[in-house]
Amino acid sequence: MLSLVAAVLARFLKNDEKKLPQVLEKILEKTGIKLFQTQIDILLFLYHSSNKFKAVEAPTGTGKTITYIIYSLSKEHNFDHVIFSTFTKNLQQQIYTEFHKFSLDIEPLVIFGKSSYICLDKLSLLPEKEQEIITRLKPGELLKKTAVTSYYCSQEYRKLCPHRENCEYVQILSQIKNSKFLIVNHFLLPHILRRLDDRRILLVIDECHQLLSRRVIHIEKEDLSEPEKPSPENFGTIQEFNLTYEKYMIQLQKYRLAKKYNIQSPGRYEIPANFDFSSAKEVIFFSATMPETLPENCDLLQIEDRTDWSNVKIIIKDTNYRKKDYLNTLRQTIKKATGKYSRVIVLATSHQQLRKIREMFPDAATTLDEKPFTLIEKLKSGQINLVAGTDVFWTGIDVPGRKCIIMTKLPFPSPENSDEEISFVTGMQIMLKKFKQGMGRMLRSSRCCGEIFILDNRIQKFPEVIDYLQSLSKKGATVIFENKRKENTQNLRLRVVK
Ligand code: SF4
Incomplete structure (x- = not known):
């Protein structure tokens, strides 16, 4: 199948690209995959661009994974390795599943972060009882003290380690050079690239804002x-x-x-983010919100966001963190949400807020105590119904289905926590991007629906935010600005304040 995709695409690309949709359709028929026009547009862009750097900004749900898998399959003969890098373990698994839809007799090598692998040598140092408990844990729950790290497992020590023969991590590392397709995460990517030095690499970076942003x-x-x-x-x-x-x-x-x-x-x-792409022959960036820090001379395709927001209600509460009633409103909002939804996600902007939420709701699971992705897995499996987190919660979590999202405030960068002075304009840009990414946590699949509460009435002061909310309103979202001065809460037309 792999050779069929590659051969047909290669031949047809030379001859008649206008027929791409039909040709692809025919090839993919056997796999049960259907392509949308947007996916074909992305493929055409990738084939046409001869630039080393290409970037595609496409909204969630566009089906970009399939497009970059098709592209890389058809071009694989030009490269020694094709690396798909994404941000989370879940997304790595999604790429793996999509890849397998092509019924290829090829097995991509999936490498998770080091903390997903157990270091048998470290484990052997623990008392027997503790060893027993740890080996029963799921990979994501591994305690730090038994996770693989390159500081403990240095190249020299690896040669001496008595557990080397049975070490899963070492076995995976030994397969890297012989694997054509690799699925890795952004944290591991520099390490993988170092191992593949001087090879011809096609690098596909999904969720690239996570790698390129501060x-x-x-x-x-x-x-x-x-x-x-x-x-x-x-x-x-x-x-x-x-x-x-x-x-x-x-x-x-x-x-x-x-x-x-x-x-x-x-x-x-x-x-600032700092990544060296010099060792790759071709690099393709994908994101729903493209960062400004793309390499120079990068060809960019922006796909219009046609997502349907008609099952989403956005409610802006008439308060903000400086108001006396703020904590009470936050408490009431979370309380109501947990009574109505089995999945409530609080996007906070500081650890102080997380501590407050934990104080108000002792059952709340927060990123103060557990890793973000462990929390999300627990939320998805129904073990917990209220999670709260900062940073990655705004940008990298993926919870499909019905849910409620609560934003504690607009995510402006805090000047006292920054290494350099942030101008108002830059701060605004950072906030807007993070705000959009936070809103993007709602529509993760076509089944998604629910409510988003924003506890920040300062929104009225920022035309960029209003414009964005109005654009969501045009896509079907119900946007409500609660106004305490009126007796009844009303649907207000959001006014742009100049
Ligand atoms: S080879 Fe390294 S990671 Fe594996 S068990 Fe030994 S020290 Fe741990």
Whole structure:
């Protein structure tokens, strides 16, 4: 099947591209895959662009995964490796499933983040009872103390490790060079590219805003001073040394970042993204909200958002975090939402807010205690019905179906938490993008519906936000601005304040 797709596409591309839709349809018939016009538009763009860098901004639900799989299958003979990189484990699994729809006799290598693999050597250092518990946990729940890290498992130690033969992580690493198709995540991508140095690589970066946007780091008090390097002679065993060295390296990395960005006090800081694409022969970026930080000379295709918002109600509460009634409104909104929905997601903007929510709702699961994606899995499986988180909750979670989303405030970057002065215009751009990404958490599939509460009446002051909400209203969303001065809450036409 792979060769059929490749051969037919290659031949037809040389001859008559106008027939692309029909040809593709015929090829895909056997796989049960049907293409929409938007997907064909994306494919034509990718084939036409001869630029190393190509970018496609397409709304969620466009079916972009299928398009980049088709493109890479038809071009695979030009490359030694095709790497699909995305942001979460779930999305990696989705790519894998889509890939298999092509009934290919080819198995892409899926590599999850290191924390998904258990380090048998670390595990062997724990008491037997603890070992037993840990081996029963699901990968996402692995405790940090048994997860693989490159600081513990250095290249040198890997050769000596007594558990090497049975180590899943090492087995996966050994397959990288011989795998044509790899499905990885953004955190691992630099490591994978280093391993494939000097090879011809087609790199497809899904959810590219996660890789190219500024990232948040948490600096603790101890990260501000240089940690002392451990010396092997002070340790009884090499494993003991490895464990201490691992802690040292994590702290050293943070210390170096703090120094590089001149961070003087503990807190959360945004730092610029910095990624080197030089080793790839061709790079394709995909996102629903394209960041401004695309490489220069990148060909860009923007697909109009035709999503249907008619099953979504957006309610802007008449309060904001500076108002006296704010916490009470937040409490009431969450309470009502949990009474009505089995899936409630709170998008917060600070740890302080998360602590408040935990205080008000002791059953709330927050990113203060657990990893975002573990929380989302629990929410989807029905184990919990209320989750709250910052950062990645706005940009990278995927909960299909009926749900309620509560935004605690407009997500402006906090000036005191930034490494550089943020002008009003830049702050506005960052906020708007994050706000749209937060709104984008609602429509993850055609079955999605529900309510979005925004606890920030300052929205009226920002024409860009109003314009965006009006565009959603044109796509069917009901937008309600609650106005306390009126006796009854009314559907108000949002007015652009100049
Ligand atoms: S090879 Fe590395 S990751 Fe695997 S068990 Fe040994 S130390 Fe851990």
